[in-house]
Amino acid sequence: xxxxxxxxxxxxxxxxxxxxxxxxxxxxxxxxxxxxxxxxxxxxxxxxxxxxxxxxxxxxxxxxxxxxxxxxxxxxxxxxxxxxxxxxxxxxxxxxxxxxxxxxxxxxxxxxxxxxxxxxxxxxxxxxxxxxxxxxxxxxxxxxxxxxxxxxxxxxxxxxxxxxxxxxxxxxxxxxxxxxxxxxxxxxxxxxxxxxxxxxxxxxxxxxxxxxxxxxxxxxxxxxxxxxxxxxxxxxxxxxxxxxxxxxxxxxxxxxxxxxxxxxxxxxxxxxxxxxxxxxxxxxxxxxxxxxxxxxxxxxxxxxxxxxxxxxxxxxxxxxxxxxxxxxxxxxxxxx
Numbered sequence: 001x002x003x004x005x006x007x008x009x010x011x012x013x014x015x016x017x018x019x020x021x022x023x024x025x026x027x028x029x030x031x032x033x034x035x036x037x038x039x040x041x042x043x044x045x046x047x048x049x050x051x052x053x054x055x056x057x058x059x060x061x062x063x064x065x066x067x068x069x070x071x072x073x074x075x076x077x078x079x080x081x082x083x084x085x086x087x088x089x090x091x092x093x094x095x096x097x098x099x100x101x102x103x104x105x106x107x108x109x110x111x112x113x114x115x116x117x118x119x120x121x122x123x124x125x126x127x128x129x130x131x132x133x134x135x136x137x138x139x140x141x142x143x144x145x146x147x148x149x150x151x152x153x154x155x156x157x158x159x160x161x162x163x164x165x166x167x168x169x170x171x172x173x174x175x176x177x178x179x180x181x182x183x184x185x186x187x188x189x190x191x192x193x194x195x196x197x198x199x200x201x202x203x204x205x206x207x208x209x210x211x212x213x214x215x216x217x218x219x220x221x222x223x224x225x226x227x228x229x230x231x232x233x234x235x236x237x238x239x240x241x242x243x244x245x246x247x248x249x250x251x252x253x254x255x256x257x258x259x260x261x262x263x264x265x266x267x268x269x270x271x272x273x274x275x276x277x278x279x280x281x282x283x284x285x286x287x288x289x290x291x292x293x294x295x296x297x298x299x300x301x302x303x304x305x306x307x308x309x310x311x312x313x314x315x316x317x318x319x320x321x322x323x324x325x326x327x328x329x330x331x332x333x334x335x336x
Contacts, residue, residue, distance in 0.1 A: 039066045040073070040146050040162050048167045051129045059125040061164050063144055065115040071146040075110040075123075079103060079140050080165070085205065085249040087240055089165060091141060100132055103140035103168060110142075114149055127168070135172025136211030137244055141165050167213055167241065176272035177210035181247050183267050183280035193284040199255040200286075204235060204267055206242050206250065206278070213241040216278060218269035222254060225261040235269070259286040 041064040049057055065071050079102050083090035095102055108126040115121055125142050143163035184191050186201045206216045217239055222230040233252045242248040262285050269278040 040064060040071075040144060041066055042144060042162050042164045044164060046165045046167070048169070049127065050169045050171070051127070052171050053129050053133050054131045056126060056128045059127060059142070059164075059166065060122055061125060061142065062120055062122050063115065064120040065117060065146065067146075068117050070114060070116050070149060072112060072114045072149040073144045073146050074112045075125075076143050076145070077104050077107045077109075077140055078143065081139065082243050082246040082248070085247055087242075087248050089141065091143075091163075098134075100130070100134045101138060103127070103138050103166065106130065106133075106138075106168075107140065107142060107166075115146075127166075129168075129170060133170045134211075135170050135174050137213045138168040138170060139166070139213075139243060140168075169212055174212050175210040176212055176214060176274070176276060177208075178214050178216060178242065178271055178276070178278060179207050179209060180267065180269070180278050180280040181205040181207040183265075183282050185265070185282060185284045186251075193282075195259075195284060195286045196290065197286065197288055198257075198259055199253045200259075200284070201251055201253045202233070202235070202265060202267075202282075204250045204269070204280070205247050206269070207247040208242040208244050211244050213243050214271040215239045215241055216250070216269040216271040218267065218278075220252060221266045221268075223264050223266075225263070230256070230263070235267070260288060261286065 043062045043064070047059050047061075049059070051057060063073060079092040079095040079097055080089045081092065082088070095104065099105065106127050106129065108128070110123055110125060113121060113123070141163040143161055145161045182203070182205045184193075184203055185195070186192060186203050187195060191203075202220050204220075208214055215236070217236050218234075220233045220235055222233065224230050231254055233254060235252050236250045240248070240250075262283060264281060264283045267278070267280040267282075270276065271278070
């Protein structure tokens, strides 16, 4: 399972890249210590909130300065969606979502605060659900950006940015609906149904057709050509979400020293509050042709050697028989 620390670091890098083109540094700032590599951590990295219209909720977040310098932090709120099928968050900096879908106006702006090196502070983000909020899922990120205190009002010197993803479920007419877009085997990230050997990668692409995020969790049963159970493999053990109007790719890999013949795989996933199920099947062949070619070559060589040996042995027997007949004939001739 991917650790929260790893998720935060990756999210920080993605955010930093996204903002790199928006920041203008003064001449010579590249060598200043305030622009050295910095970092911060936020816990929890993911917040899921079940909410009612018209109510207010508090989200507690812990911000940690993991650098060796004192930093001042400012905060902002943005909407996000899925960037790709890996589930990577895509921050919508210029979001044009309807007011009933966006959470930018739902979360109170947090005051700027400072943190000493390697110190933590708990902050509270207040979320007020509007009375006209649409039922279903609403998604955003509460971001914190760190900079040297002396540059707090300059707008430059941004050294780090990380955020906590916020997934809000607003009660009402919620539709939990998902489907298996595809289920197949792959080799080197390319779909394939023919393999020379393992490992075999199983890919399940799940499409969310509802208005709320879902967590499809289940297993894959692998059987051989005789119907015997070879293995049962879990899929989406991390319980990752699939956001509405998106497709997410889940993978699991099977490895075995020796495989040959036709195999079938059955996918079973469960999701939703009422235990909805998704199923799919696929099949593939494992033909270790190199091993088979070596075995055939060895067999042909063995047959060739055996044939030669048999011919040589038969020749020897025939020659021996002829010699004995010749001797017998000579003896018989002398007697006559």
